[in-house]
Amino acid sequence: MSFRMSSASSGMGxxxxxxxxxxxxxxxKVHRYVIFKIDEKKKEVVVEKTGGPAESYADFVASLPENDCRYAVYDFDFVTAENCQKSKIFFIAWAPAMSRIRAKMLYATSKDRFRRELDGVHYELQATDPTEMDxxxxRDRAN
Structure with a gap:
């Protein structure tokens, strides 16, 4: 690993x-989801958008850019086979194929550090297109 890359991964606050x-x-439970982006000038991960409790999963997916990377957390409510209401928090690393290579690298190298800051995430998904986070x-992961 080159020095430049290691300083980039440690430098993202x-x-x-x-x-x-x-x-x-x-x-x-005031947000259904939160979308985060890397602010390259500030060298930190910032909140780009939040979705209210009434917003749907489709609203969330539509909020992700088609050609740029993002991190997101989604509070997934579901009912178990035993008819119990449950909630699981998903961390999604969104890196669409059409995004810039530099963005993909930046998000990939900063992901673990950012993910560790979010205490209480149950599952993590990596998605390059919407079908990978359908x-x-x-539902399959949460059950």
Whole structure:
């Protein structure tokens, strides 16, 4: 691993606002999802968008850019086979095929550090197109 790459991966901070917004989703259920982006000028992960509790999974997917990378957390509510209402938090690393190679590298090298800051994520998904994070995929993972 080159020195430049290791300094890039260690140099990406996480905005306090990103952590507090995640905690609002986790504890208070005020957000259905949070989309995060890397602010290259600030060298940190910031909140780009939040979705209210009434927003659907389709709203969430539509909020992800078609040709740029993002991190996202989604609070997935479901009913188990035993008829119990449950909720699982998914971390999604969104890296569409059409995004710039530099963006893919930046998001890939910063992902683990950012992911560690989000205490309470149950599952992690890597997606390069919407089919890889289809609602059925979440349902299968959550059960």
């Amino acid at each position: 996480v905005a306090d606002h990103s952590k507090s917004t995640f905690m609002e989703l986790k504890r208070k 609602l059925e995929v979440l």
